[in-house]
Amino acid sequence: MEIDNSKQRIYRVVSMIPSGCVATYGQVAELAGLSRAARLVGTTLSRLPGDSQLPWHRVINSQGRISLPPDSPAYTQQKDRLEQEGVEFAGERLSLRRYRWKP
DNA sequence: TTCGTGACGTGCA
DNA sequence: GTGCACGCCACGA
Numbered sequence: 001m002e003i004d005n006s007k008q009r010i011y012r013v014v015s016m017i018p019s020g021c022v023a024t025y026g027q028v029a030e031l032a033g034l035s036r037a038a039r040l041v042g043t044t045l046s047r048l049p050g051d052s053q054l055p056w057h058r059v060i061n062s063q064g065r066i067s068l069p070p071d072s073p074a075y076t077q078q079k080d081r082l083e084q085e086g087v088e089f090a091g092e093r094l095s096l097r098r099y100r101w102k103p
Numbered sequence: 104t105t106c107g108t109g110a111c112g113t114g115c116a
Numbered sequence: 117g118t119g120c121a122c123g124c125c126a127c128g129a
Contacts, residue, residue, distance in 0.1 A: 006125090006126065006127090007126095007127090024111085024112090025110075025111050025112085026111070026112060029111085029125090034125070034126080035124095035125095036111095036112085036123090036124045036125060037111090037124070037125040037126060038111040038112060038124085038125090039108095039109055039110090039111045039112090039124075039125070039126080040109085040111090040125060040126050040127080041110080041111075042109070042110035042111060043108085043109050043110075043111090043126080043127075044110090044126090044127090045110055046109080046110050047127095056110085059110080060110090061110080061111060061112080062111075062112060062113085063112095066110080067110040067111075068110055069110095072110090074110080075110095078110095
């Protein structure tokens with residue numbers, strides 16, 4: 001049987017987020033079976049290696065914002081990638097109403 | 104095994 | 117609309 005760690009589940013869920021859409025940490029956690037461990041998603045993603053190829057940039061918080069510090073390179077990268085996929089930002093925020101991934 | 108930490112979520116002022 | 121505080125769960129030392 002699969003002894004899939006929560007980590008592996010998170011990776012799986014994140015990897016299936018379609019381009020042009022975003023998912024919240026809580027949403028990913030829920031889909032991964034960790035409904036109340038949204039922090040784990042963030043913590044886990046923060047430990048991702050650079051060559052993971054995981055679309056972690058499509059994961060944001062429930063406020064439609066990027067949880068990283070605005071002066072962080074990861075923040076810029078995430079925002080830039082999302083815009084490349086057609087996601088429009090209203091300042092530092094995006095419309096979850098429009099871009100939220102609905103599985 | 105226990106303690107502390109964290110890219111969060113929700114509620115309230 | 118913004119900011120603060122508490123609660124949640126899993127992982128690392």
